Amino acid sequence: MNKLILPPEDLSNEAISKRLTTNALNNVNNGLINKKNLVYLELNGCSGNIISLLNGQNPDFEYAFTSMVNILYSNSLMVSEGEKAIAKLMNALEGDYILAVEGAVALKNNGLYNIIGSWKGKPLTGLEAIKLLGEKASHILAVGACATHGGVSAAKPNPSESVGINKVLTNKKMIMLPGCPVHPDWFLGTLAHLLLYGEPDTDNLNRPLMFYSTLIHDRCPRRPFFDRGIFAEKLSDKTCLFKLGCRGPVTRTDCPTRQWNGHVNWPIGDDTPCIGCAQFGFPDAMAPFISYDTTRVVKDE
């Protein structure tokens, strides 16, 4: 068996998904667990989460889709097209599969604001697809802000009447991976945990604790400036961005230690406030994203 040696705290944070994936892969290779099927459904959104997953490094995406899961369906990546692609989606229903969903469910006009394909000559809406596939999935992952709570697709006045997938699959358990987009490690690490040990521990909002347990504010490298009352007045300042509207104090992710795109940077490292993209309620509850004086007297709100 692999001997697990825990590195110091903030390193372990970055290494979680790597470690889980390595274990999962070893187990797959040793025949201890079976490769599972994965259906990746894109609904009403920008398809930015699948792009973020392609950015995954720990593990990388190619490794995930060649060694961890059989991807049965992905609008962005699959080679099949048209009804032959939808046939693969329908075939998935015959077996066991994990369902990952990005994008919101558009309810307007019976779901016709988001048609994901056609089946037997009729339009297949995102609404029909999520009901059909959600019902039979062994596990459901809501990937990104639009899937977890409607996100930008449901921003006011919400012309497409978009909602998060839990509003449609009301009786199903699911793992919430909010973020705009999701960090690839949050998704791939959760997937590895599912393959290895089953569902990870989650908080009361169904977010995996291993990624979403801690407030950005509590791990922020600029916290000392906050504590001493030294605040940035404009973007590019190197001090605490709280007064520019930083949502770090209400957003629970490991961005400060994990960082993005191969751990090279993150929004606060780029001298901009966190806009709370991984917090429920994003974007409306997190707006305005940037304000130059949050300590002003508010007259119009």
Add this chain to the structure above:
Amino acid sequence: MNKRIIINPLTRISGFLEIDVRIENNVVVDAKTKGNLFRGFEQMLVGRSPFDAVYFTQRICGICSAAHSMASSLALEDALKIEPMEQGRYLRDIIHCCEFLQNHIRHFYQYTVPDFVKLGQNTLLETDHHDFRLAKEINNRIAQHYLDSLAISRSAHQMLAVLGGKAPHNHGVFIGGITTKATSEKVVLIDSLLQKIVEFIDEKMIPDVYDIAHYYPEYFKLGGGYGNLLSYGSFHNYKELGTLYTNPLVLSKKGLEVFNENNIEEKIDYSYYKLSEKTDKQNQAVLEPDMDKKGAYSWVKAPRYNGLPFEVGPLARLILSGNYINRISAMDRTIARALETKKIAEIMKILLKQIIPDVEMQQKYDLPLSASGRGLVDTTRGALGHWLEIKNQKISFYQIITPSTWDFSTRDENGYRGVAEEALIGTPIANPDEPVEIGRILRSFDPCMSCATHVYSPGKKVKTIKVF
């Protein structure tokens, strides 16, 4: 023999696109491209803080989000009367270059290559058709590059994050340039990543695209279309560097002309929109969605220039800048994307050399009570425009015309089809049960339907929605 072919979804694109084609004697005689999702960004933006447009509009598109941060920052600078420093422009354009590299490499390997190269036997990579012609060793080489490219496009996003915080949906591009100061460490990190990307483009991507072209020569004759080309300008008009790529130009039967934004209009004859009763603004008619409208078939509207459909994108830019012969086809479009990838990497090298570390670009910006602005910029897929108005320091109007709205527009009342629709006309379909030709031609445009189908906007008069 008359037959209708529907492909829905056209996979390996960003968003949802349906194709409805009529063939007679195995030749395409009519075609409709249908955008199949709608969110309504232009309506969502009304009432928000103008500063938020930069991060908010990026959520239009997951694969080209930085493009929207570029256009919205330019529109805000226009409205706030702020001229960025050249250092700010360079850094912002470097971020934009990173997105071009990421997007073009992903579009070529993950979206285009599977049309021509047999990749593998798992469900994701299984093919629907049998028209694979590459010699075995070439096929296997490019199939390996499909996987190798993932690390390369990823590192393009990594370069983007070095200056932009994260990708997709970066935080760096903003009014005045970017939000953070350049440092020598960042510049050299980007340069080292860029070197590996350049090697990949030279040694793999460009040879691969020419190998594919060699085995599929008829695609130099398919997917042509109108031949009208348009660019808002790309990496142009620097104070010291001049134009590094394309000036704002249009090419039509009338010849080459300087682009004039007043000639743009947007039509809705065949799109799911109707004029709202509650028109409350001077000169602006409010549109609302209407899926029951007679004859309408898509969420995409129909932008026209001087009343005509125009093609935008890498091939248009290469031809307009004199970097490619004036030959328009599906294969030329795909080759142009690979050649442009190299061109962009070269531009990025030049821009990186201009960077002076630790230059402050940001200030505390004040919002005017009312203002209007527009940001026009050529992005990965072509010409992107954002138009905005500010009233009482809030956004009161926002209009977006994306490149895929140009290329995947619906027809109009003058009988002009959209650019991609027209490109399909006359295409011979060898086997109507495996109509691989259609997808190959459409993907040569790099459709981004999450971009093209958000529109929902005010304009001037019934039927013709004119921008300002």
